[in-house]
Amino acid sequence: MSLPDKVSLTMTTKDKYKKVAYYPGCALEGSGHSYNRSTKAVGKALGLDLVEVKNWNCCGAMEVKNIDPKIQTYLSSRVMSTTVNEMDMDVVMAPCNGCYHNLKKAEYDLANDDESVAVVDRLSKKAGHKTYESGQVETIHALDWIKDAIGEDGLKSRVKNSLSGMKIANYYGCMYTRPRHIFPEKDQGPGSESTSKPHFMDDLLAAAGAENVDFPLKTACCGGAHTLSDSDTSTKLVLNILKTAKMCGAEVIATECPTCHSGLEMHQIRAEKTLGEKVDIKILYFTQLLGMALGLKPRKVGVHENINDSIGFLKEKGLG
Amino acid sequence: MPIHEKSLIRPENLTTHEELVLDGVDVSGHWSTFIETRVVKDYNESLEEEIAALPGGEQIHRCWQCGSCTNSCTVNAINPDFNPRYWIYLIRMGMESELLRDKDIIWQCVSCNKCTYACPRDVFPEGVMKATSHWLEKKGHTPKSPSMHFDEVFTEQIVATGKIEESRTIRRFFARTKQKLAQPWMIEMVKRMLRGLPVGLLTRMGLATLVAPRTSGWGSASAAIQEYIDEQHEKQAEALNLAQLVETAKQDVAA
Numbered sequence: 001m002s003l004p005d006k007v008s009l010t011m012t013t014k015d016k017y018k019k020v021a022y023y024p025g026c027a028l029e030g031s032g033h034s035y036n037r038s039t040k041a042v043g044k045a046l047g048l049d050l051v052e053v054k055n056w057n058c059c060g061a062m063e064v065k066n067i068d069p070k071i072q073t074y075l076s077s078r079v080m081s082t083t084v085n086e087m088d089m090d091v092v093m094a095p096c097n098g099c100y101h102n103l104k105k106a107e108y109d110l111a112n113d114d115e116s117v118a119v120v121d122r123l124s125k126k127a128g129h130k131t132y133e134s135g136q137v138e139t140i141h142a143l144d145w146i147k148d149a150i151g152e153d154g155l156k157s158r159v160k161n162s163l164s165g166m167k168i169a170n171y172y173g174c175m176y177t178r179p180r181h182i183f184p185e186k187d188q189g190p191g192s193e194s195t196s197k198p199h200f201m202d203d204l205l206a207a208a209g210a211e212n213v214d215f216p217l218k219t220a221c222c223g224g225a226h227t228l229s230d231s232d233t234s235t236k237l238v239l240n241i242l243k244t245a246k247m248c249g250a251e252v253i254a255t256e257c258p259t260c261h262s263g264l265e266m267h268q269i270r271a272e273k274t275l276g277e278k279v280d281i282k283i284l285y286f287t288q289l290l291g292m293a294l295g296l297k298p299r300k301v302g303v304h305e306n307i308n309d310s311i312g313f314l315k316e317k318g319l320g
Numbered sequence: 321m322p323i324h325e326k327s328l329i330r331p332e333n334l335t336t337h338e339e340l341v342l343d344g345v346d347v348s349g350h351w352s353t354f355i356e357t358r359v360v361k362d363y364n365e366s367l368e369e370e371i372a373a374l375p376g377g378e379q380i381h382r383c384w385q386c387g388s389c390t391n392s393c394t395v396n397a398i399n400p401d402f403n404p405r406y407w408i409y410l411i412r413m414g415m416e417s418e419l420l421r422d423k424d425i426i427w428q429c430v431s432c433n434k435c436t437y438a439c440p441r442d443v444f445p446e447g448v449m450k451a452t453s454h455w456l457e458k459k460g461h462t463p464k465s466p467s468m469h470f471d472e473v474f475t476e477q478i479v480a481t482g483k484i485e486e487s488r489t490i491r492r493f494f495a496r497t498k499q500k501l502a503q504p505w506m507i508e509m510v511k512r513m514l515r516g517l518p519v520g521l522l523t524r525m526g527l528a529t530l531v532a533p534r535t536s537g538w539g540s541a542s543a544a545i546q547e548y549i550d551e552q553h554e555k556q557a558e559a560l561n562l563a564q565l566v567e568t569a570k571q572d573v574a575a
Contacts, residue, residue: 026484029533033521057482057535062431063474066450066467068552069375071545075478078541119548126544128537178433179444195437221394221432228493229466230428236398237430266509273505304516307509311516 032258034302162209376447482535
């Protein structure tokens with residue numbers, strides 16, 4: 001790891017995250033479009049700058065990792081290489097848990113595994129761009145971004161439509177916290193994120209006035225990896241999450257990952273159609289909830305692009 | 321009962337005698353059930369090495385059978401036969417035929433990484449599950465799993481363009497696994513998606529279907545990646561001795 005330069009030594013995290021490279025990833029260009037829309041809208045409302053990574057490519061996702069993990073490491077490293085070498089930026093923000101996880105994993109592999117370094121170097125040279133070296137870029141999630149750049153107090157002072165009276169189950173999924181070793185900054189005591197009981201989303205939504213319910217399945221798996229290839233398993237896993245959230249008293253499940261989000265939406269319908277199990281609960285991205293709390297209209301944060309219909313519910317809560 | 325002795329009490333390994341006299345002592349009744357004597361001789365001594373030669377399986381030798389993986393497993397909670405700890409044991413012992421009993425479910429690992437999180441020995445059980453399902457397919461014990469089809473369709477698209485366009489991936493996956501796209505829940509999902517009139521999203525998705533999104537200047541990266549993948553496949557085929565497997569099969573057919 002290279003030593004931080006003078007600039008970042010004098011800059012606090014708050015300043016550092018005010019302008020970051022933005023890596024939306026493939027899902028946010030398609031099924032997760034409302035997450036893309038709401039993330040940008042929240043950034044704008046909070047005065048934070050997002051500069052999209054130039055000519056980005058897929059991070060490799062779970063699928064390429066299954067075919068060959070080192071190709072996934074290369075694909076993720078190319079995104080970071082562009083960030084540092086072509087955009088001269090040192091923080092990249094990925095709202096998608098999959099992208100975030102993969103960039104973190106590539107960073108870990110490149111810092112600890114010589115073989116990965118050799119493969120990435122070989123592929124980067126053949127592809128004709130500079131090889132990414134570990135330590136050049138810091139990868140953060142949309143949660144880190146808002147939590148560190150604005151913070152709970154900053155958010156509280158900007159809330160126009162409080163989410164008070166809204167009961168929310170915060171669902172973080174798998175890739176945001178597991179496996180532990182690729183997230184060295186987590187589990188570092190007060191103020192840091194926990195891998196066993198994550199709370200960043202809870203903190204932000206609480207600052208926006210929401211009431212977070214005690215939800216034991218925060219980091220349970222939705223079966224997203226096999227959402228189409230083993231749908232029965234995914235439906236069972238999703239149904240368990242939906243029912244538990246409901247039993248915990250939640251009206252809304254807040255999500256932070258496009259795969260989890262569309263998995264919950266899809267299998268909520270599939271459970272209804274194939275198992276006759278209907279669970280009436282709303283599913284919204286945490287950025288959509290924050291955006292509305294900041295005074296944005298539901299359409300501005302893409303609520304109409306969700307499959308799960310929450311428009312009537314939001315009107316009832318005074319957010320429509 | 322130790323995990324590796326479980327197989328001994330399967331019905332086919334047990335004999336119950338109605339009446340039995342041993343050395344002049346009548347042992348009918350409660351004492352009449354016996355585990356059949358058997359000799360295990362179909363060990364595959366290179367099984368552990370073969371799994372370790374596939375991506376994800378490298379650390380399997382570190383396992384000390386604590387069972388944290390199975391204990392934390394998402395799939396085990398809905399199917400008790402899904403038992404990573406047991407499979408790791410069988411692989412290390414070379415008990416191939418016992419492993420093959422579960423060949424049709426191993427690919428169902430959802431990669432939630434709870435096992436990898438819990439493992440005190442850094443075995444990366446999630447990777448071992450992937451390596452094992454690849455091994456089963458490469459050795460011809462199972463047909464390609466739906467998950468493998470999905471991974472291949474996905475990876476092909478990334479190698480070709482650098483990016484994923486979801487509807488194309490889904491259509492290709494359904495075609496390759498010979499499933500009908502118009503399933504009732506799928507139709508319902510599309511209906512509900514259209515309800516909010518997401519004009520921007522639809523235009524975007526429609527355009528993406530017509531003109532697949534691609535990373536510009538991807539050609540050289542694409543070639544480099546494909547070359548590497550081919551190289552790795554060759555190496556793996558060598559480690560698994562696949563050429564000989566094919567040769568033996570040919571001879572069997574000829575005979």
